[in-house]
Amino acid sequence: MDEKLPLRSENFSEWYNQVIMRAELADYAPVRGCMVVRPYGWALWENIQATLDARFKATGHENAAFPLFIPMSFLEKEKDHVEGFSPELAVVTIGGGEKLEEPLVVRPTSETIIGHMYAKWIKSYRDLPILINQWANVVRWEMRTRLFLRTLEFYWQEGHTAHATEQEAIEETRRMLDVYTDFAVNEAAIPVIPGRKSESEKFAGAAESYTIEAMMGDTRALQSGTSHNLGQNFAKAFDIQYLDENNQQQFCWTTSWGLSTRFVGAIIMAHGDDQGLVLPPRLAPIQAVIVPIFKNEDERALVLPVVDKVKSELTGIRVKVDDRTEVTPGFKFNDWELRGVPIRIEIGPKDVEKGSVALARRDTPGREGKSFIPQAGLKAAVETMLTAIHMAMLEKARAFRDAHIFEPTDYEEFKQVVQNGWAFSYWCGRSECEAQIKENTKATTRCIPLDQNTAPGKCIHCGEPAREKVYSARAY
RNA sequence: CGGGGUGUAGCGCAGUUGGUAGCGCACCGCGUUUGGGACGCGGGGGUCGGCGGUUCAAGUCCGCCCACCCCGACCA
Incomplete structure (x- = not known):
């Protein structure tokens, strides 16, 4: 592979x-x-x-x-x-x-x-x-x-x-x-x-x-x-x-x-992104994965007790320790990113010495998403970060969605926007219009939002009077 | 059901005019490694999708069948 x-x-x-x-x-x-x-x-x-x-x-x-x-x-x-x-x-x-x-x-x-x-x-x-x-x-x-x-x-x-x-x-x-x-x-x-x-x-x-x-x-x-x-x-x-x-x-x-x-x-x-899954923290099977890092037996003996201690303090959080010996830390980083685990905790000799850990956020790739924080109070920091990740993911998805919803004013524009987004536009309510739109564009009527306070307008397809606006899009 | 594609080791693939089935990854063993996808040496693993035909000889040629994937019409 x-x-x-x-x-x-x-x-x-x-x-x-x-x-x-x-x-x-x-x-x-x-x-x-x-x-x-x-x-x-x-x-x-x-x-x-x-x-x-x-x-x-x-x-x-x-x-x-x-x-x-x-x-x-x-x-x-x-x-x-x-x-x-x-x-x-x-x-x-x-x-x-x-x-x-x-x-x-x-x-x-x-x-x-x-x-x-x-x-x-x-x-x-x-x-x-x-x-x-x-x-x-x-x-x-x-x-x-x-x-x-x-x-x-x-x-x-x-x-x-x-x-x-x-x-x-x-x-x-x-x-x-x-x-x-x-x-x-x-x-x-x-x-x-x-x-x-x-x-x-x-x-x-x-x-x-x-x-x-x-x-x-x-x-x-x-x-x-x-x-x-x-x-x-x-x-x-x-x-x-x-x-x-x-x-x-x-x-x-x-x-x-x-x-x-x-x-x-x-x-x-x-x-998801190019690295793989990005799981929402509240549903993720593993919320935080701990990757121990050591070069030799001495360092191993130093690091593992701290890993155990950190894990036992993260009560109420779904934590996994990746203790595989057959792969390197670098491999594990990529592996858990692919699997979408929201937070990675790295613990190595330097952390043991400083009483810190390295935290990496799955939703923020690269150095930007990495921070070094004290072991003391880690649980609160992880909980705060999980909430922050949830909010950031929701906001990112909302911004993406809103950037791809268009309000076309004529059928030509409608045909254009549903190729790469959703259309929010007037529909007369007749199935014939819906069917023709589907045939022309592959877009289907996804939903008619509730409680519309929309002023009457004209159907995007036939131009007849329309009372409601609907979302149209290509769908799975 | 229409169009296209693929079936060879667990996965991804190569296999020349038909002549003793191979590579990479994964797997097992040993050693060195380990803060962003490690390396060396040694090993195990195959009724070549199925059935039939041609041939001294078929992964390779011919016929039929099957499965899966991708693209369309139906659907959470």
């Missing part, structure tokens, strides 16, 4: 693949389109899970587990849902050597089977709301796959709730969109734009879909989390009814919302 990564600016997709392989986040599985998530990648996902799970619990949700297999007939009960998903279903037709009476679908998402169970569990308004989440794997038979971004099987969480009123369901949908936004900004340092999906980009079977859209390092957009108001579509398809206070049968209002291992791809592409 070459020592250097391909340059991010020259070949973004090759850079992306190699970062994943070299940083040992994931590997290709023997089945096309499937991946193995390796321990380092899974540790990152576990940190994402932990912080999201805490947010779900804090907003009143409980975890449960529903089956992997769904009767084919369930999928067929909601018209838009089956239309949307049938091309990408994996179907089991044989079990235990016998042809099955009814084929079983490997879940592409669980609205149907959970809807079925909710119909069974919900009797009266006293049973509502039901607020359940599950952490699961799902399968969608995609044509073209990319590690983390689109694989046949992926890991995610899917929240499914049922409510007595439309208003409650709308509030839930928006609440979880806010949770995702808060997570993206405050944990992953990714400044996402929340908004509503257009009709054509909506989830199959939803009344309204909402999304958080993030800008990647090549300016393409990535849908990083979604929240759907399902209206009464699934309630009617699965007969999810409750008896209200007046002894009347009513259909429930349901929602669903999900965030997947795709988000790992978002972290890689939003923050």
Whole structure:
């Protein structure tokens, strides 16, 4: 393998693949389109899970587990849902050597089977709301796959709730969109734009879909989390009814919302640089790595006890000591930079003598990011630096994003800007305009930001009156 | 499913008119090294993607198949 990564600016997709392989986040599985998530990648996902799970619990949700297999007939009960998903279903037709009476679908998402169970569990308004989440794997038979971004099987969480009123369901949908936004900004340092999906980009079977859209390092957009108001579509398809206070049968209002291992791809592409990964400190599996430095046995005997002492003082911080003897310190510096560890702590004979350590920030390459600080009070210094790195990463990503969002005033300019950025412009709301824009430019409607106070204008494509402005971009 | 590309050691590749399968990295052993990707010496590792054909002889020529990667239409 070459020592250097391909340059991010020259070949973004090759850079992306190699970062994943070299940083040992994931590997290709023997089945096309499937991946193995390796321990380092899974540790990152576990940190994402932990912080999201805490947010779900804090907003009143409980975890449960529903089956992997769904009767084919369930999928067929909601018209838009089956239309949307049938091309990408994996179907089991044989079990235990016998042809099955009814084929079983490997879940592409669980609205149907959970809807079925909710119909069974919900009797009266006293049973509502039901607020359940599950952490699961799902399968969608995609044509073209990319590690983390689109694989046949992926890991995610899917929240499914049922409510007595439309208003409650709308509030839930928006609440979880806010949770995702808060997570993206405050944990992953990714400044996402929340908004509503257009009709054509909506989830199959939803009344309204909402999304958080993030800008990647090549300016393409990535849908990083979604929240759907399902209206009464699934309630009617699965007969999810409750008896209200007046002894009347009513259909429930349901929602669903999900965030997947795709988000790992978002972290890689939003923050990475030519040296490799740059992990946001609050999610990084290793927050600080200690590299001991010594030339001989005498120095080794001097340095290692200080390394142990420093490590034991950094309580509450995810620290790793790189005690490999078969590679040089210089190799380790590059290795941990590739793996995106936010802070490197070097401890050598000079530090032992002076009672100091060398700190290097991953987000600031070269000498500029290196500082020498006393061992006393190191924990506070590391904590401060982790926060500073988070803020700097968020700011850098925000500045990059804002520098690549344009507000074109005519279609020619629109076509220009979406080649290397996002367009924020008026849209009449008609799917035909959207489709033609996509055909001409490959840009799709990413989201319609909420709560617009925009004065009416004219559609960027057809010139007809338009009430709203939308983000358009080429997307993953 | 269309277009392009690649299959030879774990990874990256070379292999001439068909004639005993090689290089770099990685791996193992020993020694010297170690504050920005160390070096020397010695070693282990292959049904050349699969099946069939041509031939005295196939990694190499011919046919079929398979897999993976990249680019398009669908998608979190």
